[in-house]
Amino acid sequence: MGTVTEPQFHVLAVDDSLFDRKMIERLLQKSSCQVTTVDSGSKALEFLGLGESYESDDLNASSSSPVIHQEVEINLIITDYCMPGMTGYDLLKRVKESAAFRSIPVVIMSSENVPARISRCLEEGAEEFFLKPVKLADLTKLKPHMMKTKLKKESEKLAKEDNAVLKPEIREEEPSVIEILPPHQGVEQESMLRNNKRKAMAEVISTDRSRPKYNITTSV
Numbered sequence: 001m002g003t004v005t006e007p008q009f010h011v012l013a014v015d016d017s018l019f020d021r022k023m024i025e026r027l028l029q030k031s032s033c034q035v036t037t038v039d040s041g042s043k044a045l046e047f048l049g050l051g052e053s054y055e056s057d058d059l060n061a062s063s064s065s066p067v068i069h070q071e072v073e074i075n076l077i078i079t080d081y082c083m084p085g086m087t088g089y090d091l092l093k094r095v096k097e098s099a100a101f102r103s104i105p106v107v108i109m110s111s112e113n114v115p116a117r118i119s120r121c122l123e124e125g126a127e128e129f130f131l132k133p134v135k136l137a138d139l140t141k142l143k144p145h146m147m148k149t150k151l152k153k154e155s156e157k158l159a160k161e162d163n164a165v166l167k168p169e170i171r172e173e174e175p176s177v178i179e180i181l182p183p184h185q186g187v188e189q190e191s192m193l194r195n196n197k198r199k200a201m202a203e204v205i206s207t208d209r210s211r212p213k214y215n216i217t218t219s220v
Contacts, residue, residue: 009146010034014044014079014091015109024078024109024134031139041079041086045094048074048101073153074104075146081110081117089121096125103152105145109134 011033015021018039025035038044045051077095081088088108096102108121111132118129127145130138 008032009075009143009150010036010073011142011146012044012047012074012077013037014039014041014077014083014088016040016080016083020080020109020132027134027136027139028078030136031143036074041083041088041091041094044077044079044091048095048098050094050098050101074101075150076105076107076142078107078109078142081108081121082112089117089124092121092124092126103149105142105149107142107145 009032011028013021013024013028013035015024015037016039021037021039025037028035036047038047042051077091079088079091088110092106092108095104095106102125105127106125107128107130108126109130109132110117113131121129128138128141
């Protein structure tokens with residue numbers, strides 16, 4: 001009896017063409033990937049929790065921490081370039097502007113081989129640019145990108161867990177208290193020490209003077 005292996009990676013596929021969405025979904029599933037498909041860039045942003053900040057005209061909205069509506073982890077985004085409303089390039093920019101999602105690899109697909117378009121996407125941060133129709137051999141290039149991101153997130157998670165365990169064991173050292181006296185008080189103490197020293201010396205001299213002196217003669 002064969003065992004069913006769970007998908008190792010989760011891919012968000014974005015394409016306005018139903019035929020292309022089904023094709024890329026089938027290819028990714030053959031590569032043991034879990035696939036979520038949406039038909040527009042705006043829906044992809046909503047899935048990630050960036051939809052509200054995209055619709056806002058506030059320039060600072062993109063830099064603020066997004067409200068993530070999905071609990072699932074996305075390991076890669078693959079998107080068509082030419083889509084109505086928001087292009088794949090626009091989606092790429094929005095993802096890379098987000099502090100929470102910029103580490104997710106983004107791959108662009110297009111049926112048009114336009115060098116300037118390809119260069120612009122790669123310069124903006126796209127990991128790959130595939131020409132349609134996408135082949136199964138093309139998707140083998142995606143696993144190293146997804147693996148790198150997955151390992152990074154797992155290491156960050158382990159680091160957080162280790163810090164949570166070690167934090168209660170660390171005891172704060174009590175700071176040593178050094179008493180700093182006001183200037184006049186310090187001078188007074190120094191003057192008192194000198195006076196006490198003088199008195200002690202005077203007492204020694206006085207005691208020595210008060211002792212009786214004896215003339216010691218030697219008889220022959």
